[in-house]
Amino acid sequence: xxxxxxxxxxxxxxxxxxxxxxxxxxxxxxxxxxxxxxxxxxxxxxxxxxxxxxxxxxxxxxxxxxxxxxxxxxxxxxxxxxxxxxxxxxxxxxxxxxxxxxxxxxxxxxx
Amino acid sequence: xxxxxxxxxxxxxxxxxxxxxxxxxxxxxxxxxxxxxxxxxxxxxxxxxxxxxxxxxxxxxxxxxxxxxxxxxxxxxxxxxxxxxxxxxxxxxxxxxxxxxxxxxxxxxxxxxx
Numbered sequence: 001x002x003x004x005x006x007x008x009x010x011x012x013x014x015x016x017x018x019x020x021x022x023x024x025x026x027x028x029x030x031x032x033x034x035x036x037x038x039x040x041x042x043x044x045x046x047x048x049x050x051x052x053x054x055x056x057x058x059x060x061x062x063x064x065x066x067x068x069x070x071x072x073x074x075x076x077x078x079x080x081x082x083x084x085x086x087x088x089x090x091x092x093x094x095x096x097x098x099x100x101x102x103x104x105x106x107x108x109x110x111x
Numbered sequence: 112x113x114x115x116x117x118x119x120x121x122x123x124x125x126x127x128x129x130x131x132x133x134x135x136x137x138x139x140x141x142x143x144x145x146x147x148x149x150x151x152x153x154x155x156x157x158x159x160x161x162x163x164x165x166x167x168x169x170x171x172x173x174x175x176x177x178x179x180x181x182x183x184x185x186x187x188x189x190x191x192x193x194x195x196x197x198x199x200x201x202x203x204x205x206x207x208x209x210x211x212x213x214x215x216x217x218x219x220x221x222x223x224x225x
Contacts (some may be wrong), residue, residue, distance in 0.1 A: 008151055043115070043201055043216030044154070084158070090154065092212060099212055103153040 003027050006089055007009045015111050018108045019076040023089035026070065028031030030091040030100075035074045038086045038104065047087070048074070077107045113137050113145070117202050117217035124192045124224045130219050132187040134202030142205045143185040144214070145177060147198040154201065160185055192224045 006023045013019055021035075031039040032051055036044035050056045053067045062075040071093070076083055122205045124130055134143065144159040156169030160179040163179060174196060176188045185204075199221050203214040 004153075006153070034213075038215075041219070042202075043218050044214070045216070046213050049213070089209065094212070099156075101154040103151050 001026060003100050004089060004091060004102045006025050007105055008103050008105040010108060011069075011106040012110065013079055014079060014087075015079060015109055017079050017109070019074075019083070019107060019109075020045050021074040021087050021089075021105050022105070023072050023091075024070055025072070025091055025100075027091075027093070027100075028067075028070070029093040031094060032092045033063070033072050034090040034092075034099070035063060036062075036088040036090055036101075038088060040085070044088055079107075081111045083107060084109050112210065115202055115204055115217035117214055117220045118191075119220060121221050124222065126211070126224060128192050129190050130192065130222075132200055132202075133224075134185045134187070134217060136185075136202075136204040136215070137181055138164070138204060138213070138215065139208055140204035141182075142212075143179065144203045144205075145175070145187045146201045146203065147173075147186065148201060148219075149198050150185070150195075154170065157187065157200075180217060189222075192222075194224045196222065197224045198222060 004025045022053045034049040035047045037047045038044040048063045050063045056063045064073045087106040088104040092099040145157040146154040158177040160166045163182040166177045178186045199219045200219045
């Protein structure tokens with residue numbers, strides 16, 4: 001079993017839809033939870049991070065962490081075609097070199 | 112404002128050939144990493160370095176070697192390429208001691224081994 005599980009999609013939604021992306025994990029030592037966005041043929045870029053449980057909001061993006069269920073989510077409100085990308089969840093117990101990535105979910109937002 | 116630069120961006124090798132991927136960062140980061148990205152597998156850590164002159168194995172180190180002779184550079188070598196090493200390779204760097212360990216990635220190097 002992988003430490004981090006993420007549905008690879010693809011997920012296709014119309015412009016303006018609310019998008020929900022999710023990951024589950026098995027290692028209870030994870031404390032830092034991140035979402036990276038990767039455009040086609042580019043490197044991943046950090047979108048949001050959350051420490052421990054709770055919610056964090058940044059514009060149209062909301063990250064949620066439920067440590068009791070070992071489940072994290074990224075919500076995108078009012079999705080735009082420019083949001084079309086692969087979203088990778090990532091988590092660590094601390095320190096960049098022990099970051100574990102999910103497989104990534106490909107998202108397509110249709111105009 | 113270069114950030115992390117990888118060369119070459121594309122390469123085709125024959126089985127058994129050798130090559131070196133070069134990563135350069137201009138952010139004065141202590142930590143540098145090499146990942147490979149394969150469909151359905153996500154990013155997997157090959158080797159990493161926590162400072163000049165140091166290297167360590169990651170999750171999938173077999174068949175690869177690395178060197179960090181200068182702080183700003185991290186080299187990934189394939190001594191005898193195999194088709195299983197066909198992948199997209201990403202170099203990344205991060206600040207030492209950053210709480211999230213935010214990774215800054217290059218744009219990737221696409222390697223095909225025939």
